[in-house]
Amino acid sequence: MAEGSNATTTGVPRTGLPARAVGTRCVLRGEPRLGAVAAAFTLAQLVLVRPDLGLGWDETVYVSQVSGHVPAAYFSAPRSRGISLLAAPVASWSDSTVLLRIYLAVLSGLALYLALRVWRDHFEPAVLALAGALFASLWVTLFYGSQAMPNYWVAIGALACVGCFLRARANARDRAAWWGVFAGAALMAWMRPMDAVYVVLPLLALSLRRPRLLAVPVAGLVAGAGEWVIEAYTSYGGLARRLSAASAIQGGLGWHLAVLDQLRSLGGRTLCRPCTGSAPNPAVTLWWFALPLLAVLGAVVAVRARRALPVLLPGACAVTAAVPYLFLIGYAAPRFLLPAYALLALPVAHGLVHLVTAPAHRTGRTVAAGLVAAGLAGHVAVQYVVLEHTVHSSAVSRADWARTAADLHRLGVRSPCLLSGYDAVPVAFAAGCGSAQTAGHDASTTVAGLTRAARRTSFAVLAPAGGRPPAYARAWPEERAGVLRAYLAPGARQGR
Secondary structure (H helix, E strand, O other): OOHHHHHHEEEEOOOOOOOOHHHHHHHHHHHHHHHHHHHHHHHHHHOOOOOOOOOOOOHHHHOOOOOOOOOOOOOOOOOOOOHHHHHHHHHHOOOOOOHHHHHHHHHHHHHHHHHHHHHOOOHHHHHHHHHHHHOOHHHHHHHHHOOOOOOOHHHHHHHHHHHHHHHHHHHOOOOOHHHHHHHHHHHHHHOHHHHHHHHHHHHHHHOOOOOHHHHEEEEEEEEHHHHHHHHHHOOOHHHHHHHHHHHHHHHOOOOOHHHHHHHHHOOOOOEEEOOOOOOHHHHHOOOOHHHHHHHHHHHHHHHHOOHHHHHHHHHHHHHHHHHOOOHHHOOOOOHHHHHHHHHHHHHHHHHHHHHHHHOOOOOHHHHHHHHHHHHHHHHHHHHHHOOOHHHHHHHHHHHHHHHHHHHHHHHHOOOOOOEOOOOHHHHHHOOOOOOOOOOOOOOOOOOOHHHHHHHHHHEEEEEEEEOOOHHOOOOOOOOOOOOEEEEEEOHHHHHO
């Protein structure tokens, strides 16, 4: 570690050129590659993930907070408003999902380019371009890049923060790097405060003897999480109570071995709770097992070249980012590990480039390049298959919500209106209604409150086919609404 640190601070990379010369070469030769990767990432999202794909459950919660067209859904304790504000420039004046998807796809591509560019003084252009392509080609990255969800943006913040930290550590006069550390930490905390804390733990450990280097990421965390903390006192009864409620919603933070759950989710399950069933085909999960091995290879190569820190630090931050989702919660969603994947892409790319360039003879390099290219081609093909399956299954459920909303309109449930019960949150967003629940993670009212609301506004309770409505709605007229059953309050047909 000390050797890697000294090599970085002196600015003499493996090429033997000064840091400024390496940076200039990367600007001239490497950044067009990064731009191509970012542009391909944006284009792939628009082509492979349908821009007209309806909003998911969590997306409806986030977007409703800033929408000018629907009432805000209940905002539970673990959530943070960063992604809502990021979507606000479009969602606040337009209800077009297509426009929102295009906006987020373009923004995510630009953000990936900027986050990779931060590392140009630490990695060769080929390594950076490959790292970006590896991360951008994962089905989970492609699926969530254009969604109003926070996890991709935590990954971008992590890449930028760690890269700028290395630059600031090597050159204290690099003002842009200091601001990058602050902005990266703030972006992560703005999106998911607890994720941000886990990511920066290795940075804080390296900064214990350098107060300024310690203070900047801490200041970024405080700035990004400030609104979340203030809201804890204004809406949740204090910070301790909000943290407790957030833990309860996630099943209670503690020792939970979720590694197998994450493995099962790799087949395209966007939420694995409860996570039952068998693991996907080994061809789908092979990359997940290769990822840590290739990262270790990249780290070994960097240590031998006495350039350890730029490779070891993102690897360490990836580990701390992954720990809570592998060992501390009792369910899985593949998006949770996006920050770890983004950070691990750097040492993995470093290892892969070494495999291609290490053989002494030209024939050996050609064979190695062919094998690596074939492996990457197979990997991308598998990711495409899983992505197609995920997009299709997501489109089916979101179309069901839209049909239910259309049938509710036909039955007279129109804005201003209120829904409760099964799938009420996403259906309410599609119907332009508010939603309220008396139990579960989104409990925000009481039975008495709902019955009072039923006398003032158009109100319906939803239940799955074969399910039973709550006691207060069992005498209400029952109608079919899409794949669900709707129990209409006596005044629900007022808009018909």
